[in-house]
Amino acid sequence: MKAVVLAAGKGTRLQPLTDDKPKGMVEVAGKPLLTHCFEQLVELDAEELLVVVGYRKQDIIDHYGDSFDGVPITYAHQREQNGLAHALLTVEEHIDDAFMLMLGDNVFRANLQDVCNRQQEQRADAAFLVEEVPWEEASRYGVCDTNKYGEITEVLEKPDDPPSNLVMTGFYTFTPAIFHACHLVQPSDRDEYEISDAIDLLIHSGRTIDAIRLDGWRIDVGYPEDREAATQRLTGEADATDESETADESVAEAE
Numbered sequence: 001m002k003a004v005v006l007a008a009g010k011g012t013r014l015q016p017l018t019d020d021k022p023k024g025m026v027e028v029a030g031k032p033l034l035t036h037c038f039e040q041l042v043e044l045d046a047e048e049l050l051v052v053v054g055y056r057k058q059d060i061i062d063h064y065g066d067s068f069d070g071v072p073i074t075y076a077h078q079r080e081q082n083g084l085a086h087a088l089l090t091v092e093e094h095i096d097d098a099f100m101l102m103l104g105d106n107v108f109r110a111n112l113q114d115v116c117n118r119q120q121e122q123r124a125d126a127a128f129l130v131e132e133v134p135w136e137e138a139s140r141y142g143v144c145d146t147n148k149y150g151e152i153t154e155v156l157e158k159p160d161d162p163p164s165n166l167v168m169t170g171f172y173t174f175t176p177a178i179f180h181a182c183h184l185v186q187p188s189d190r191d192e193y194e195i196s197d198a199i200d201l202l203i204h205s206g207r208t209i210d211a212i213r214l215d216g217w218r219i220d221v222g223y224p225e226d227r228e229a230a231t232q233r234l235t236g237e238a239d240a241t242d243e244s245e246t247a248d249e250s251v252a253e254a255e
Helices: 033-043 057-064 084-094 112-120 135-140 177-184 195-204 224-254
Strands: 002-007 049-053 071-077 099-103 106-110 126-132 142-146 152-157 166-174 209-213 216-220
Touching (some): 002 084, 033 057, 049 084, 112 126, 112 166, 152 209, 177 195
Parallel strands (some): 002 049, 002 099
Antiparallel strands (some): 106 216, 142 152, 142 166
């Protein structure tokens, strides 16, 4: 599958970290956010990376060039930041089959492969990685409601009265049907074309969307404190891996 990465935002909530760089180039544990995204997508056998750029787009293009780890990169320009559904339409001409979509400000250590597997089983028109959050935080996210079969029946963007505490995480698979829905979306109260509204149109047109529960962790790097939290998680995992490898080497030497 091809992989779309949305990385056009200014990252105003991350200031001052984004005063001189786009959000995707903010470093977490010594690597830009986009590098973390690209590494995960390459592990999922992405055949092409379609990167939607906007604010300070040349910084991203100059850094990565036309490929990452041997996987070709194609850039699309979102000239105005009018929402995720609007951003997704910039790559429509490059997509003709099921694809992955990742938000470029998320750091994942989770079961992304399960989402891809569900899409490849052709049991659903889309599949989303979702997680439970504290009820008091649910209104910050795109909230999902599901039926007893684990199918998503409704998606609401930052609702005042969320129907559940199950939220979208920023990793999805879609068929090209999502583009038709994006074309039909009307501006929200935030004057943006919301991906959640496009998803809701898919659902009401009879499409099946499966919710895959997160196994692992992810951090949406929206604020400087999120960057620090993600860095601590990744650094801690690296330290634990180093300690484990050292212990294994010691056992091997003793033997």
